[in-house]
Amino acid sequence: MGNVITDGEIVVSGLTKHYKQVKAVDGLSFTIQPGRVTGFLGPNGAGKTTTLRMILNLVSPTAGTATIGGSRYADLAEPLHAVGAVLEASSAHKGRTGRNHLRVVCAAAGLPDSRADEALELVGLTPAAKRKFKGYSLGMRQRLGIAAAMLGDPRVLILDEPANGLDPEGIRWMRDLLQKLAGEGRTILVSSHLLSEMELLADDVVIIAAGRLVAQGTVAEVIGKAGTAGTVRVRTPHPDTLLGALDGIGSSHGDDGALLLTGVTAEQVGDAALRAGVAIHELVTERPDLERVFLDLTAGKEAIR
Numbered sequence: 243m244g245n246v247i248t249d250g251e252i253v254v255s256g257l258t259k260h261y262k263q264v265k266a267v268d269g270l271s272f273t274i275q276p277g278r279v280t281g282f283l284g285p286n287g288a289g290k291t292t293t294l295r296m297i298l299n300l301v302s303p304t305a306g307t308a309t310i311g312g313s314r315y316a317d318l319a320e321p322l323h324a325v326g327a328v329l330e331a332s333s334a335h336k337g338r339t340g341r342n343h344l345r346v347v348c349a350a351a352g353l354p355d356s357r358a359d360e361a362l363e364l365v366g367l368t369p370a371a372k373r374k375f376k377g378y379s380l381g382m383r384q385r386l387g388i389a390a391a392m393l394g395d396p397r398v399l400i401l402d403e404p405a406n407g408l409d410p411e412g413i414r415w416m417r418d419l420l421q422k423l424a425g426e427g428r429t430i431l432v433s434s435h436l437l438s439e440m441e442l443l444a445d446d447v448v449i450i451a452a453g454r455l456v457a458q459g460t461v462a463e464v465i466g467k468a469g470t471a472g473t474v475r476v477r478t479p480h481p482d483t484l485l486g487a488l489d490g491i492g493s494s495h496g497d498d499g500a501l502l503l504t505g506v507t508a509e510q511v512g513d514a515a516l517r518a519g520v521a522i523h524e525l526v527t528e529r530p531d532l533e534r535v536f537l538d539l540t541a542g543k544e545a546i547r
């Protein structure tokens with residue numbers, strides 16, 4: 243008897259995959275919560291796809307385990323209802339319509355035909371249901387892939403690089419869909435090396451580099467923990483006087499001549515300016531974005547392999 247999952251928590255514990263030449267994944271542990279969109283981030287070759295394939299029992303680990311709702315994928319009683327996944331850009335028979343493609347998948351999986359139309363509706367492809375796959379744009383192909391993954395109404399949805407090739411409107415659409423599915427209590431795990439997109443799409447992030455965990459938490463936590471201090475941007479007609487009043491503070495000049503200060507808060511800069519009698523024309527704290535944090539975190543970790 244297989245196990246029916248009652249919640250969709252994904253637990254990865256000590257997961258390891260060594261190939262002859264490379265430790266693709268190396269003692270990786272993290273937990274993915276239901277009801278949230280989690281971004282799985284890492285530079286090219288970090289081991290994201292290998293990890294997702296191990297979670298889905300498509301690659302066998304050298305060591306460690308991955309479970310979904312407490313069970314290994316291989317032990318799930320109803321894997322189609324437990325987990326939906328899109329690992330590569332979706333492909334279908336070129337001459338087949340989107341709807342027929344989904345119906346073929348339904349038939350193979352023992353699902354009713356009606357699921358095909360429901361899944362098309364979910365991803366906004368109803369108007370293109372009767373068009374042939376060869377005429378689908380990349381964005382429509384991504385949508386069809388997600389529709390196929392959702393046919394079994396799974397608790398967990400795993401998408402490898404789903405935002406690849408989407409335009410800004412497509413990414414907004416993807417965000418809305420993933421947030422909706424997470425709002426229904428599903429677990430959504432989305433890999434990417436495109437961090438600016440993940441900052442839009444994800445509630446939580448797991449960052450890996452060279453097969454190892456680098457950071458995990460909410461987007462805000464990861465930015466905070468990274469210790470990438472914010473930069474204070476200030477413009478004044480008397481920069482030297484201000485710097486003199488801010489003894490020992492790191493500074494550089496921005497493109498437009500503004501001072502960029504690190505290791506100091508905007509309040510401290512304002513107070514120092516008042517004490518020194520220096521006029522301030524602009525004073526802004528620039529929050530580091532996920533992209534910056536990611537580059538700092540993964541730097542020097544053999545990021546590109």
Ligand SMILES: Nc1ncnc2c1ncn2[C@@H]1O[C@H](COP(=O)(O)OP(=O)(O)OP(=O)(O)O)[C@@H](O)[C@H]1O
Nearest residue numbers: 261264266285286287288289290291292293435547
């Ligand atoms: N079947 C395999 N045999 C040997 N090496 C492999 C195999 N699969 C992956 N690798 C290597 O393992 C490392 C991790 O690859 P993986 O595809 O998991 O990374 P990734 O983070 O998904 O990268 P990308 O964003 O480029 O897809 C890479 O160095 C890759 O070359």
